[in-house]
Amino acid sequence: MHADSRGSAAGYAAEPTDMARLQEAIHGADFDYDAGSPHLSHPQLRSAILGEIRALVAAQFKASGRCRVLEVGAGHGAFTDHVLAMGAEVTVTEMSRPSLDMLQSRYAHNSQAVLLFDPDGQQAFAREDRFDLVLCVSVLHHIPDYETFVHRVTGLIEEGGAFASFQDPSWYPRRSPGSVRLDRLMYLAWRISKGQNVGRGIATQLRRFRGVLDESNPSDMVEYHLMRNGVDEQALVGVLEPRFDDVRLWEYFSTQGRWMQQLGARVRSPQTFGIIATRRRSGGADGP
Ligand SMILES: C[S@@+](CC[C@H](N)C(=O)[O-])C[C@H]1O[C@@H](n2cnc3c(N)ncnc32)[C@H](O)[C@@H]1O
Secondary structure: OOOHHHOOOOOOOOOHHHHHHHHHHHOOOOOOOOOOOHHHHOHHHHHHHHHHHHHHHHHHHHHHOOOEEEEEOOOOOOOHHHHHHOOOEEEEEEOOHHHHHHHHHHOOOOOOEEEEEOOOOOHHHHOOOOEEEEEEEOOHHHOOOHHHHHHHHHOOEEEEEEEEEEEEEEOHHHOOHHHHHHHHHHHHHHHHHHOOOHHHHHHHHHHHHHOOOOOOOHHHHOOOOOOOOOEOHHHHHHHHOOOEEEEEEEEEOOOOOHHHHHHHHHHOOOOEEEEEEEEEOOOOOOOO
16 A cells, blocks of 8 residues: 555655644644635535535434544544534544644533544554544545555444545546646636745645655645645545445545636536545454
8 A cells, every 4th residue: 555656665755743743834823724725615615525424424323323433634623513513422633733722722611522632643543442433524635645544544433334535636647637737727826816925836836847846845745645646536445445335436626716616616527536435344443
């Protein structure tokens, strides 16, 4: 699961603690998750994802009367709020300390929420907990070896449970080079329209174009697979299918700009995906 095209040859570039430091450099105390995130800033996308999550939580309540959720990388809790409001017990892992602090103040009086600072991305595995639903929203592309991660995390899911991930860039090598370039242009156009660190954005895109990414630069490391080859949705289907009765790939269009989103959703082919796996088979952590 350590294919060269997904990271560096012998494993992945950054050590986990470096990754936490880099995540915090971008996801700091005043980071606005909504502004640069199409799935948070566009109501249609946000409610489509929320609809999927709600249905998964409701199905677990219907089946067993409870729903224990692990939410990986919850950010400022845009989806955590809703899952808690449905009565689920939620464990959150979050690699950015400032984001975790924010979640702690937000859920200080909610006994249904367990919030874990996760500097090495391994905290969920350090406990004995089992879950009915694992959620990753806009997170897998931050994780260098996401295939191994998904394999391990689905080992924590109870029989009958579900795994769902949303908002990752579809694998670039399966797309036309023009389509990938157009995404980058749309992103740059959006940044220019916002006047947001335009020079830095252009420099980042140039490094990406020339394939010379800088492992000490948060811009190149935090959006790890966005800057490289995207996330291999078919490889993830391959990881999930042996463990779940049903695996559904949901492909859709997303970009930051409001008008570009409205137009693109009508005329462009999908370049973002979610993946929803339900009815976990028996087998435990080391199962198929
Ligand atoms: C793009 S944000 C998404 C936040 C939230 N899920 C949302 O959709 O609003 C990604 C978050 O994942 C966190 N993160 C990245 N890698 C992680 C890992 N391996 N374990 C836990 N959190 C991680 C980052 O600190 C950041 O807060």
